[in-house]
Amino acid sequence: MTELRFPEGFVWGAATAAYQIEGAVAEDGRAPSIWDTFSRTPGKVFQGHTGDVACDHYHRYAEDVALMADLGLRAYRFSVAWPRIRPDGTGPVNPRGLDFYDRLVDALLDRGIDPIVTLYHWDLPQALENQGGWTARETAEHFADYALAVHQRLGDRVRTWTTLNEPWCSAYLGYGNGVHAPGGRDAGAAFRAVHHLLLGHGLAARALRAAGAEVVGITLNLADVQPADAGSAADAAAVRLVDGLQNRIFLDPLTGAGYPDDVLAHVARIVEPDFVRDGDEKVIAAPLDLLGLNYYAPTYVAGRAGGAGSSAYPGTEGGVEFLPPVGPLTDMGWMIEPAGLTRLLERVAADYPGLPLIITENGGAFPDRNTEGTGWVADTDRVAYLDGHLRAAHEAVARGVDLRGYLVWSLLDNFEWAEGYRKRFGIVHVDYLTQRRTPKESARWYQEVISRNGL
Numbered sequence: 001m002t003e004l005r006f007p008e009g010f011v012w013g014a015a016t017a018a019y020q021i022e023g024a025v026a027e028d029g030r031a032p033s034i035w036d037t038f039s040r041t042p043g044k045v046f047q048g049h050t051g052d053v054a055c056d057h058y059h060r061y062a063e064d065v066a067l068m069a070d071l072g073l074r075a076y077r078f079s080v081a082w083p084r085i086r087p088d089g090t091g092p093v094n095p096r097g098l099d100f101y102d103r104l105v106d107a108l109l110d111r112g113i114d115p116i117v118t119l120y121h122w123d124l125p126q127a128l129e130n131q132g133g134w135t136a137r138e139t140a141e142h143f144a145d146y147a148l149a150v151h152q153r154l155g156d157r158v159r160t161w162t163t164l165n166e167p168w169c170s171a172y173l174g175y176g177n178g179v180h181a182p183g184g185r186d187a188g189a190a191f192r193a194v195h196h197l198l199l200g201h202g203l204a205a206r207a208l209r210a211a212g213a214e215v216v217g218i219t220l221n222l223a224d225v226q227p228a229d230a231g232s233a234a235d236a237a238a239v240r241l242v243d244g245l246q247n248r249i250f251l252d253p254l255t256g257a258g259y260p261d262d263v264l265a266h267v268a269r270i271v272e273p274d275f276v277r278d279g280d281e282k283v284i285a286a287p288l289d290l291l292g293l294n295y296y297a298p299t300y301v302a303g304r305a306g307g308a309g310s311s312a313y314p315g316t317e318g319g320v321e322f323l324p325p326v327g328p329l330t331d332m333g334w335m336i337e338p339a340g341l342t343r344l345l346e347r348v349a350a351d352y353p354g355l356p357l358i359i360t361e362n363g364g365a366f367p368d369r370n371t372e373g374t375g376w377v378a379d380t381d382r383v384a385y386l387d388g389h390l391r392a393a394h395e396a397v398a399r400g401v402d403l404r405g406y407l408v409w410s411l412l413d414n415f416e417w418a419e420g421y422r423k424r425f426g427i428v429h430v431d432y433l434t435q436r437r438t439p440k441e442s443a444r445w446y447q448e449v450i451s452r453n454g455l
């Protein structure tokens with residue numbers, strides 16, 4: 001009996017990213033990315049884990065697509081590895097790298113699964129990092145060239161293109177606090193990176209559209225920022241600042257309003273924003289057909305003199321307190337608060353109207369409970385997480401939000417960046433010794449949800 005039905009044509013799917021699942025890092029002409037370098041740097045990734053083998057998806061993609069078909073997925077979001085396509089970041093295209101995605105797309109289409117391509121999920125060619133990476137303006141141009149090369153090969157079969165995944169992470173974690181590759185720790189560099197990522201998005205979006213791409217979008221990890229005390233003016237100011245640094249700094253220029261004045265003033269206290277040139281904001285405002293939203297947990301802040309702030313939000317040190325997560329937590333230590341997803345969807349729909357939304361990632365890391373004998377892995381806590389968040393998404397739809405689909409993170413357990421393989425997000429269990437895939441209880445549950453188009 002269906003209690004909650006989603007709109008007709010609602011897109012159900014799952015998401016992954018190249019470096020997290022593919023492995024085969026030295027095959028068919030792929031060159032190192034910043035994540036190959038970073039994961040080999042002692043102390044950066046849990047127990048020195050790397051993506052060298054990961055889920056060996058590069059060789060097992062056919063089996064994985066069969067698994068997706070078995071689960072009834074209508075869409076699959078994957079990312080293309082730039083260092084497979086243009087190993088030096090720029091220069092000649094490597095056809096063998098494109099061949100892999102060609103085979104993958106055909107396998108998906110054979111099974112009636114709609115491919116959703118992410119062009120950049122953090123694996124910048126190391127050769128480009130050596131020239132400044134995203135702190136260098138040229139990287140934005142190289143990105144657009146690379147995007148076009150991928151479109152030239154796959155554009156006849158792929159309808160939906162997204163440029164960047166979570167530029168907030170690339171910039172603030174990659175160049176600001178050093179938690180992600182390339183490991184930079186410089187707040188000014190983080191803001192330069194924000195701008196060049198957005199510029200790269202705009203240039204690529206324009207090029208893709210000119211080449212005939214049907215749907216062009218971007219994926220952001222927006223924050224549902226909440227005050228510790230709803231009545232406190234200081235807390236409201238802290239919310240405004242964090243919202244500016246994570247949400248409006250991306251959404252405003254993407255939707256044509258340019259950078260918000262309060263955010264620019266904040267940036268200017270840290271670095272002279274001379275990297276923003278005349279005309280850039282116009283490029284960044286290239287028309288968007290779709291906004292992908294990744295949501296995992298809410299962010300609670302208080303405004304407090306001397307507050308510790310967060311290294312992931314430059315300039316919050318000394319004035320903002322990020323509250324420790326409370327209540328039930330996932331294995332990442334992240335709060336479980338489905339209502340945050342409803343709030344976020346409604347807020348984006350209200351403040352940036354007319355933009356179709358899709359949840360490009362949502363899911364939870366939970367410790368593995370291997371009940372091998374039963375033929376699946378019992379992940380009741382993940383089922384509860386997903387159920388709660390789908391109800392929250394439905395609530396937003398019921399209140400009028402134009403939400404087009406939901407992609408669970410992730411299809412497979414995979415390389416969870418700085419956490420290595422110790423955190424498992426998959427609805428399908430991966431045994432890294434044998435590469436055996438076992439659908440978890442959540443995969444069976446999701447299969448049911450999809451077949452009923454609801455809960």
Ligand code: PNW
Nearest residue numbers: 017165166169221294361409416417425
């Ligand atoms: C996202 N944070 O990463 C990524 O898009 C995925 O590749 C990743 O596996 C998934 O979420 C789970 O972590 C994030 O610190 C990493 O706020 C870190 C943060 C947010 C998202």
